[in-house]
Amino acid sequence: MNGTYEARDQRMSAYLTKAKQLQSTFDEFTIEQILRSENARADALANLGSTTTNGSKSIPIMHLMSPTIQEAEVLAPIDHGRNWMEPIFNYLQVDIPPDDRTEARRIKAKATKFCILYGKLYKKSFTGPYLRCVTNREAYDVLKSLHYEECRNHSGARSLSNRAITAGYYRPTMRTDSQNHVKSCDKCQRFTLVSHLPPEKNEWAEKLPEILWSYRTTPRRSTGETPFSLVYSLEAVIPIETWLATARSENPNEEQNSLELNFELDHLDECRDRAALRIQAYQQQVA
Secondary structure (H helix, E strand, O other): OOOOOOOOOHHHHHHHHHHHHHHOOOOOOOOOOOOHHHOHHHHHHHHHHHHOOOOOOOOOOOOOOOOOOOOOOOOOOOOOOOOOOHHHHHHHHHOOOOOOHHHHHHHHHHHOOEEEEOOEEEEOOOOOOOEEEOOHHHHHHHHHHHHOOOOOOOOOHHHHHHHHHHHOEEOOOHHHHHHHHHHOOHHHHHOOOOOOOOOOHHHHHHHHHHHHHHHHHOOOOOOOOOHHHHHHOOOOOOHHHHOOOOOOOOOOOHHHHHHHHHHHHHOHHHHHHHHHHHHHHHHHHHO
16 A cells, blocks of 8 residues: 555455555545554454354454455457358358358358258257357357356366367357356466365365266266266256257257157167276276
């Protein structure tokens, strides 16, 4: 506050900014450093909140349930440009290529990898069913759901983009978007080089649902399958898919789905046997 020392830590800088804001509400103020030997009563008062159980009738105690400073939330990007899907959709839907001849040839070549289902643009995938093409904002919501919300496991950019593809979504810059998303994640940047020691008991209870979701829905290298699919013979649907539908969830036929599920259950033992063989082969490789 006096300019004698510099606040280099990010949190201390935030508190310094907050203190300077409060400073403007006073007509004048002074700061004086008190020696530790003369500061015993102030220390006792500061520690009173952690030593008393029923409070005090003579000294008011205020418990702060959250820090005075609030961490800035990552805002969704604003897409000011034209929707990247529009030229491809127009060409496939009504055969309208762009006016520019070079751009028209490029769109015609690219359009062979896409198709229109249920009035929406999908991309043909090498890894599974058709991928739902999403806008910049929708891609942000998908990555946020996988990285921060119910499905979160704060994985790296490559893993995050692969999970988005596995979930059934596509955007030409999905990997770049994932890298930017991870870079903007405060926890990922803060704990990248920190040893991941077991959390405290109360934190473990809060983190358990996220950890279990990530573990159960991530394919294991040793089996090639997710633990969820080996138990239920189907893959879990991420929460965002309930409103941003993909090819597998768009206009579902419940009767046909039930029939297919029964077929998958009949083949479940075979799937588990293959997983067991992969585990044996994997164990031999690492032995």
